[in-house]
Amino acid sequence: MNVAEFHQNIEQIWLSIEEQLEQQDCDVDCDTQGSVFTITFADRSQVVVNKQEPLLELWLAGKNGGFHFAFKNQQWVTSDGKLFWQCLEEACRAHGETVSFA
Incomplete structure (x- = not known):
């Protein structure tokens, strides 16, 4: 995957x-600022999904921890298979x- 494909892939994920x-009537607000996509919940807590272009990785952080994903076999996966x-x-x-998320 080249850098342009990486950005296109991540932006499709964010969308x-x-x-x-929205379709599932979740009480959240979504916001994109540069390479960071933030989901803000009713209690003001957040889940952050961001692009790591130098590594071509997708990162996810929330109350349950942080995860780094690489694109392998047409899906984003952690080093331990999540x-x-x-x-x-x-x-x-x-x-x-x-x-x-289907």
């Missing part, structure tokens, strides 16, 4: 996150929102 949260979408669901749950 998908926002759309799915999938991005599953980790994002768990992060949202830790912040009080049950959501399913």
Whole structure:
């Protein structure tokens, strides 16, 4: 994956996150500032998803911890095999929102 494809892939993920949260009536606000996508929950806590261009990685941070994902076999995965979408669901749950990312 080159840098342009990396940015396009991440921006599609951010759009998908926002759309799915909206479709499932989650009480959250989404905001993008540069390379950082933030989900703010009703209690003002946040989940942050950001691009790490130099490493071509996707990072996720929330109450349940921080994760680094690399793009392998057409999906974002941690070094120990955790999938991005599953980790994002768990992060949202830790912040009080049950959501399913398909």
